[in-house]
Amino acid sequence: MNFVTPEPHDPRDPLGLASDAPLLDGWLRFRAAVDAGTTMPFTIPGHKQRTHLVGDVVRGDVPLYAGLDTMKQDGGLLVKAEQRAAAAWGVDWCRLSVAGATHANQAAVLALGRPGQDVVITRTLHRSLLLGIVLAGLRPVWVRPELDAATGLPGAVPVAAVEAALAAHPGACGVVLGDPSYIGTRSNITAHAAAAHAAGVPLVVDAAWAAHFGFSPAVPSHALTLGADALITSAHKTLPAWSQAALLLARTRRSGGLLDPDRLERGFDATHTTSPAGAILASTDAARALLQHHGADLIGRLVELVRDARERLAAVQGLAVVTDRPDGHPAGPLHVDPAKLVVLLAGTGAHGHAVEADLLAAGIPLEMADRDVLVPMVTLSDDKHSVTHLVDTLVAAIEKHRGEPRKAAPATAWTVEPATATDPRSAFFARHETVCAATAVGRVSVELIAPYPPGVPVLAPGEVISAAALNALQATLADGGRIAYASDPTLATMQVIAS
Structure with missing residues (x-):
């Protein structure tokens, strides 16, 4: 291909990241060649950057093969980008995913054990991990975070809980934790890694919301620095990358870790597309270069923006925000991502869905809203x-809907205790029937059901449908929440193992 080298100050690369981002450089070269008319690809995808049929929606969708690189990968651009990402996180293995942390989570689980083995795993997991367990045929041994009494939100997963689970299940193949949590609370990853390694198993951390960790003194170190064996993170959640951009990073046996690099490769390839989108890959490569070259300044500024927003919001009568609490605090310690803004409404009496509606009308969608909690994502x-516009609009909406203060009620996702009848894989493939919700109590679910966001399962395949779980889900629905992943999101019916 006759690629044209972009100008040094290409407006498509305002910070000049392409010099340290081979996939971004490939994307820029391909786009320049198409714009200049010096290349006319006759390859898949067939739209070939031509916008005369469906418009600009296909502009920039450059494939990896015969796009960023040749069909035969002669330039080795993907390998180079993955090597640079591995070095940036200080490990020996990395793959870039175009299917999000969902794919990376499932690849990591496939690399852990054999069908029938136990895995110690947080109950407040993302659905992708649960379905990874189905794919791998593992049996979950649940550990739960402590509920923070002051906020009703999940705090740290106790190290003692993981140690006890490993002691009770000596055949477990690994420990899988989500950290930080969806609302930014953190566990002691160093101690969890020590507990896992003492049992001879790896620690895998789903850090989907923490791609920025470790690249500035203003935020915590990332999990790999703290001793984890693998880390999954979403480049698109906290960094300026395309949706579906994610990384799976690991310290393997080649450098003293506990994970088999060959199993990681097979797990990754088994569940990944064979037609990876070059634009997503290039954006991940660019985001990695951005972190390495400008992360300290950008993340420092982000933390300052969140700190200022927290201070303004905490000054509003009845309003609270989630922040760190030191050891010895009367309400107990709490460790939080300093770049995460989580707003607690109970003391204002305002309903989160009403506040969210006003923000939507003002053109400000939020990451999450339920009755008591709002999560506006402030980013790089x-x-x-x-941020000033967000805070001004948010405060005005809260004042408009202010009511009698109430006690915060922990969300369903954090409180329902699971009752396991069979492993998720057996339930997933079992013969099933659809029954009225009223008659589902006591039956075994074949489906995953979760309020969304955060998408944490209240019911998982293989679990007994309890009255408490059903009532909590129905209460969430009646309160205006969304029920995700259920075959019937109205909860009039449920799918259960056939009798």
Whole structure:
């Protein structure tokens, strides 16, 4: 291909990251060649950057093969990018995914054990991990975070709980934790890694919301620095990358870790597309270069923006925000991502869905809203103007809907205790029937059901449908929440193992 080298200050690369991002450089070269008319690909995908049929929606969708690189990968651009990402996180193995942390989580689980083995895993997991367990045929041994009494939100997963689970299940193949949690609370990863390694098994950390960790003194170190064997993170959740951009990073046996690099490769390839989107890959490569070259400044500014927003919101009567509490605090210690803004509404009496509706009307969608909790995502892409506008609009909406203060009620996702009847894989493939919800209590679910967000399962395949779980889900629905992944999101019917 006759690629044209972009100008040094290409507006498509305003910070000049391409010099350290081979996939981004390939994307820029391909786009320049198409724009200049010096290349006319006759390859899949067939739209070939031509917008005369469906418009700009296909512009920029460059494939990896015969796009960023040749069909035969002669340039080795993907390998180079993955090597640079591995070095950036200080490990020996990395793969870039175009199917999100969902795919990376499932690949990691496939690399852990054999069908029928136990795995110690947090109950507040993302659905992708649960379905990874189905794919791998593992048996979950649940550990739960402590509920923070002051906020009703999940705090740290106790190290003692993981140690006890490993002691009770000596054949377990690994420990899998989600850290930080969806609402930014953190566990002691160093101690969890020590507990896992003492039992001879790896620690895998789903850090989907923490791609920025470890690249600035203003935020915590990332899990691999703290002793984890593998880390999954979403480049698109906290970094300026395309949706579905994610990384799976690991310290393997080649460098003293506990994970088999060959199993990781097979697990990754088994569940990944054979037609990876070059634009997603290039954006991940660019985001990695951005972190390495500008992360300290950008993340420091982000933490300052969140700190200022927290201070303004905490000054509003009845309003609270989630922040760190030191050891010895009367309400107990709490460790939180300093770049995460989580707003607690119970003391204002305002309903989160009503506040969210006002924000939507003002053109401000939120990451999450339920009755008592709002999560507006402040990111590296924000500035003082955008955050000030968010806070002003949020405060106005809260004042509009202010009511009698209430006690915060922990969300269903954090409180329902599972009752396991069979392993998730057996239930997933079992013969099933659809029954009225009223008659489902006591039956075994074949489906995963979760309020969304956060998407944490209240019912998983293989679990007994309890009255408490059903009532909690129905209460969430009646309160205006969304029920995700259920075959019937109205909860009039449920799918159970056939009798």
